[in-house]
Amino acid sequence: MTPTARLKSRSPIHEFDLIRTLQQRHRRTDPSVIRGIGDDAAVVTSQARRWSLLTTDLLTEGIHFDLRTATMADIGFRAAVANLSDIAAMGGTPQYLLVSLAIPRTGTRQHVLQFYKGMMTACRPYHVTLIGGDTSASANGWFIGLTLVGTTTPHKALLRSGARAGDLLYLTGTIGDAEAGLRLLNEQFGKTRPPHTAKLSARYRQFLVKRHLRPTARLAEGQWLSAHRFATSAIDVSDGLSGDLRHICQESHVGADLDVGSLPLSLACRAYAASRRLDPVALALAGGEDYELLFTLSPRHRSEVERAAKLRQFCITCIGTIRPAQQGIQAIGQDGTKRPLPNSSYQHFR
Amino acid sequence: MTPTARLKSRSPIHEFDLIRTLQQRHRRTDPSVIRGIGDDAAVVTSQARRWSLLTTDLLTEGIHFDLRTATMADIGFRAAVANLSDIAAMGGTPQYLLVSLAIPRTGTRQHVLQFYKGMMTACRPYHVTLIGGDTSASANGWFIGLTLVGTTTPHKALLRSGARAGDLLYLTGTIGDAEAGLRLLNEQFGKTRPPHTAKLSARYRQFLVKRHLRPTARLAEGQWLSAHRFATSAIDVSDGLSGDLRHICQESHVGADLDVGSLPLSLACRAYAASRRLDPVALALAGGEDYELLFTLSPRHRSEVERAAKLRQFCITCIGTIRPAQQGIQAIGQDGTKRPLPNSSYQHFR
Numbered sequence: 001m002t003p004t005a006r007l008k009s010r011s012p013i014h015e016f017d018l019i020r021t022l023q024q025r026h027r028r029t030d031p032s033v034i035r036g037i038g039d040d041a042a043v044v045t046s047q048a049r050r051w052s053l054l055t056t057d058l059l060t061e062g063i064h065f066d067l068r069t070a071t072m073a074d075i076g077f078r079a080a081v082a083n084l085s086d087i088a089a090m091g092g093t094p095q096y097l098l099v100s101l102a103i104p105r106t107g108t109r110q111h112v113l114q115f116y117k118g119m120m121t122a123c124r125p126y127h128v129t130l131i132g133g134d135t136s137a138s139a140n141g142w143f144i145g146l147t148l149v150g151t152t153t154p155h156k157a158l159l160r161s162g163a164r165a166g167d168l169l170y171l172t173g174t175i176g177d178a179e180a181g182l183r184l185l186n187e188q189f190g191k192t193r194p195p196h197t198a199k200l201s202a203r204y205r206q207f208l209v210k211r212h213l214r215p216t217a218r219l220a221e222g223q224w225l226s227a228h229r230f231a232t233s234a235i236d237v238s239d240g241l242s243g244d245l246r247h248i249c250q251e252s253h254v255g256a257d258l259d260v261g262s263l264p265l266s267l268a269c270r271a272y273a274a275s276r277r278l279d280p281v282a283l284a285l286a287g288g289e290d291y292e293l294l295f296t297l298s299p300r301h302r303s304e305v306e307r308a309a310k311l312r313q314f315c316i317t318c319i320g321t322i323r324p325a326q327q328g329i330q331a332i333g334q335d336g337t338k339r340p341l342p343n344s345s346y347q348h349f350r
Numbered sequence: 351m352t353p354t355a356r357l358k359s360r361s362p363i364h365e366f367d368l369i370r371t372l373q374q375r376h377r378r379t380d381p382s383v384i385r386g387i388g389d390d391a392a393v394v395t396s397q398a399r400r401w402s403l404l405t406t407d408l409l410t411e412g413i414h415f416d417l418r419t420a421t422m423a424d425i426g427f428r429a430a431v432a433n434l435s436d437i438a439a440m441g442g443t444p445q446y447l448l449v450s451l452a453i454p455r456t457g458t459r460q461h462v463l464q465f466y467k468g469m470m471t472a473c474r475p476y477h478v479t480l481i482g483g484d485t486s487a488s489a490n491g492w493f494i495g496l497t498l499v500g501t502t503t504p505h506k507a508l509l510r511s512g513a514r515a516g517d518l519l520y521l522t523g524t525i526g527d528a529e530a531g532l533r534l535l536n537e538q539f540g541k542t543r544p545p546h547t548a549k550l551s552a553r554y555r556q557f558l559v560k561r562h563l564r565p566t567a568r569l570a571e572g573q574w575l576s577a578h579r580f581a582t583s584a585i586d587v588s589d590g591l592s593g594d595l596r597h598i599c600q601e602s603h604v605g606a607d608l609d610v611g612s613l614p615l616s617l618a619c620r621a622y623a624a625s626r627r628l629d630p631v632a633l634a635l636a637g638g639e640d641y642e643l644l645f646t647l648s649p650r651h652r653s654e655v656e657r658a659a660k661l662r663q664f665c666i667t668c669i670g671t672i673r674p675a676q677q678g679i680q681a682i683g684q685d686g687t688k689r690p691l692p693n694s695s696y697q698h699f700r
Contacts, residue, residue, distance in 0.1 A: 034401060035509060038601060040439035040586055041405035041500065043507045048398030051384060054482060055391035056497055058450035062489030089390035100408035100495045132404060139412030140490030145450045147406055147497040150391065157393050159385060236390060251388060 018109060019135065025113075026120050030129040033096070042131035044096060044149075051157060053150035055086035061104075061141035069185040072111045074213040075144070076118030078289075082238065083148035084122065084217035085291040089236035091158040091226020092150035094219070096131045097123060100145035102138035115144075126219060156226045158234035158295070163252035167232050167296040169320035170305075172218050174266040175241055176273075176280060179287020181212025184272070198275045204268035215291045221314050222293055230305050234295035240288040242341055246329060248294065255327040257320050258341055261334040264317040285342070296322055368462060369485065375463075376470050380479040383446070392481035394446060394499075401507060403500035405436035411454075411491035419535040422461045424563040425494070426468030428639075432588065433498035434472065434567035435641040439586035441508040441576020442500035444569070446481045447473060450495035452488035465494075476569060506576045508584035508645070513602035517582050517646040519670040520655075522568050524616040525591055526623075526630060529637020531562025534622070548625045554618035565641045571664050572643055580655050584645035590638040592691055596679060598644065605677040607670050608691055611684040614667040635692070646672055 023037045034043040046052075057079065059065060065075045080097070087094045099119065103112065112135075120130065128148070184205055187194040218236070225231040233252055235244050241263075249256055263284050273280035297305055302318075309316045320332075331341040373387045384393040396402075407429065409415060415425045430447070437444045449469065453462065462485075470480065478498070534555055537544045568586070575581040583602055585594050591613075599606055613634050623630035647655055652668075659666045670682075681691040 035507070039510050040436040040584075041403040041442070041498075043440070043502070043509075044402050044404065045504070046396040046398065046400045046402050046501075048396065050396045052394050052396050052402075053391040054394065054446065054448060054497075054499065056448040056450050056482060056484050056495070058452055058484050058486055058493070058495055060452045060486060060488045060490075060493060063452075063487050086390040090393070092391070096404065098404060098406040098497060100406050102408055102410045102413070102493060132406060134406050134408045136408055136410060137413050138410045138493075143408065143410060143452060143488075143493040143495075145406070145408055145493075145495030147404075147448060148391075149404065151396075152393070154395070157385070159393075160389050234390075 018112060021113070022116055026116065026130045028127070028129045033129055033131055036129065036131045037133070042096070042098070044131065047151060049154065050151045051154050053087055053090050053092040053152055053157065054147065055083055056145065056147040057082045057086070059144040061143070068189045068191070070213055071118070072114040073118030073121070076115040077122045077214055079144050079146050080119045080122035081215050081217045081291055083146045084126065084219060085236040085238065087148060087150035088217045088219040088222035089158060089234050089293055090150070090152060091156060091222045091231070091234065092152040093223065094123070094126050094128045094148055094150045096149040097128050098131060098147040099133035101133065102136050102143035104138045104141050107142065152226065156229065158222065158226050158231050160233050160235050160248050160251035163233040163248055163254050163296040163322045165254055165322055165324045166299060167322040168299055168302060168318050169245070169256060169258065169322060170295050170297065170316050171237070171241070171264055171292055171319050172221050172314065172316055173290070173292040174264045174269065175237060175290045175292055176269040176284035176287050177208050177211035177266050178215060178289045179283050180269050180272040181208035181210070184209055185212065195276060200272055200275045204271050207266070207268045208272060212289070215289065217291055218293045224312065224314065225295060228308070230297050230301050231295040232297060234293055237290050237292045237294055238288055240286045241294065242285040242343060244294055245341070246343065248296065249325070249329055252322070253325050255323040255325050256329050257323055257338070258329070258331050259320045260331050262317060262319050264315070264319070368459060371463070372466055376466060376480045378477070378479045383479055383481055386479065386481045387483070392446070392448070394481065397501060399504065400501045401504050403437055403440050403442045403502055403507065404497065405433055406495065406497040407432045407436070409494040411493070418539045418541070420563055421468070422464040423468030423471070426465040427472045427564055429494050429496050430469045430472035431565050431567045431641055433496045434476065434569060435586040435588065437498060437500035438567045438569040438572035439508060439584050439643055440500070440502060441506060441572045441581070441584065442502040443573065444473070444476050444478045444498055444500045446499040447478050448481060448497040449483035451483065452486050452493035454488045454491050457492065502576065506579065508572065508576050508581050510583050510585050510598050510601035513583040513598055513604050513646040513672045515604055515672055515674045516649060517672040518649055518652060518668050519595070519606060519608070519672060520645050520647065520666050521587070521591070521614060521642055521669050522571050522664065522666050523640070523642040524614045524619065525587060525640045525642055526619040526634035526637050527558050527561035527616050528565060528639045529633050530619050530622040531558035531560070534559055535562065545626060550622055550625045554621050557616070557618045558622060562639070565639065567641055568643045574662065574664065575645060578658070580647050580651055581645040582647060584643055587640045587642045587644055588638055590636045591644065592635040592693060594644055595691070596693065598646065599675070599679055602672070603675050605673040605675050606679050607673055607688070608679065608681050609670045610681050612667060612669050614665070614669070
């Protein structure tokens with residue numbers, strides 16, 4: 001985990017100084033951390049009778065982010081949420097973060113500090129401790145690798161594999177917003193061109209862009225679903241609903257009926273789709289990175305879960321039913337017709 | 351941890367198929383792994399009365415490796431060793447591995463499989479289980495991020511911060527070999543040009559290239575030092591001896607005298623340096639990635655440790671003494687003269 005000295009010869013950033021600055025800036029007193037940043041490996045105590053959760057995500061410049069449409073702080077925030085959301089989808093509590101950063105020649109100290117600031121802003125509400133990482137030069141663009149460690153009670157982790165035919169399919173929050181926000185940014189920074197007639201209120205615009213740049217990991221929802229053993233399976237929507245529902249079906253060996261008319265779409269997302277003459281449902285199915293939770297539960301828990309969610313101000317929507325595997329994954333249109341759910345992104349669907 | 355669907359649209363690799371292939375190929379039955387690859391996060395049981403070790407390393411194309419001079423299997427092997435070596439330097443036992451891979455358009459399925467093969471070859475002797483990762487497209491070159499989780503007995507982790515003035519400074523194995531091996535490869539593939547007179551036996555060449563491409567993590571040595579509480583501090587030599595000694599001194603708030611004449615240099619490394627008219631000591635001080643362990647111990651354990659090392663066929667060499675911080679880090683030349691140890695790479699020193 002020693003940061004590679006090669007950085008020094010290739011970048012204006014004096015890495016060891018930088019690491020010391022970051023250590024001081026993001027220091028937290030966590031009694032379970034014996035040794036954080038600054039050794040060959042971080043050392044943490046193990047908790048008896050707990051399960052550990054480990055997730056890793058990588059983001060690469062030009063694929064996952066573009067410095068024309070997002071600041072380094074936004075990128076850090078989103079990188080953290082991608083990982084926090086994986087822990088949320090397991091019903092766990094995040095604890096420790098490790099960060100790998102490959103910095104191109106154009107990267108400055110300020111870029112790195114802003115990245116950490118954004119990342120730690122997303123982590124702070126959950127008391128996540130930064131315990132290590134690696135920093136290096138990059139010959140081509142930024143690369144970001146985050147590993148997040150969490151914890152959960154044994155036998156309460158929400159897996160993708162527990163859905164059973166007859167279970168109901170639920171979604172937290174609304175979907176399609178992050179995709180609409182990204183498209184708005186692409187239009188604003190000249191990467192794509194909006195139709196001449198396209199109009200959208202500033203409030204909607206702001207909402208959608210924020211949903212893209214500063215998404216929310218549904219940790220409270222995931223922990224609640226896990227603690228009460230409500231959910232039979234769960235996943236976070238990071239690839240797009242269509243792809244993520246497919247993962248649940250594959251891992252649980254089931255099919256599903258997705259009720260397209262009941263998809264939770266925000267007013268802003270609907271307004272964006274209308275202004276661009278797009279199908280909001282297609283946007284919602286294909287667009288990724290909303291970081292909402294898709295989960296299943298037995299119909300006998302339905303009323304209990306819906307009542308309890310309301311009490312906690314959790315927004316959840318029933319969007320379909322789990323079916324036997326041989327029925328495949330079907331989308332039920334608003335007219336009641338069934339057709340196979342399209343798999344690939346950006347296909348028109350109604 | 352869901353692999354990003356974006357890969358599909360940009361690369362010929364069908365990622366989910368690929369992950370399934372890798373899962374099957376590298377499956378191990380480890381009862382502590384509740385859920386490995388295939389969910390939002392991996393789930394492992396915690397061990398009571400143990401400490402966990404976490405380390406992460408990143409490698410980027412054009413900085414850490416070059417596909418002209420190394421195969422994907424070599425790169426995978428070295429990436430694993432970089433992490434295994436961090437666990438070795440803590441005196442720990444490696445357990446779980448997570449792998450992030452950003453694949454450029456030129457990357458093929460075969461590249462990825464070879465990378466995993468090399469990586470798992472390095473991990474197999476230590477029964478490390480592959481529990482997760484992330485895969486994505488890359489707009490610019492390969493990017494590899496590995497996170498390794500290990501375990502150790504509480505209070506026995508070898509930290510960088512325990513060296514005390516008067517302690518002896520030791521090194522396992524020989525150093526400078528990996529740097530010589532890298533330079534040989536650079537010459538062979540026309541990246542640099544050897545002097546006309548340069549000659550080196552095939553056996554030496556092979557030894558040095560292997561030390562670069564297939565280094566050894568000193569796990570047995572680290573565990574032995576930790577179990578018997580011999581070492582007061584330890585680090586692995588990944589940045590070059592000069593830089594890594596500096597880390598120990600900084601973290602322990604001490605200085606050091608490094609006895610340059612006693613540095614353990616292989617015959618092959620000496621022969622390479624002679625053939626290129628280089629100073630072998632400069633090569634050894636600056637060249638990184640030997641993955642040997644640099645450690646300190648109290649002089650009262652000297653004879654016990656040296657005897658015990660011999661019995662176990664561990665090659666260790668005393669290369670200096672820890673001094674009070676105000677004396678700084680000095681190199682003692684073969685003629686007995688002291689001068690400050692150069693910090694930067696590739697400076698002539700004798």
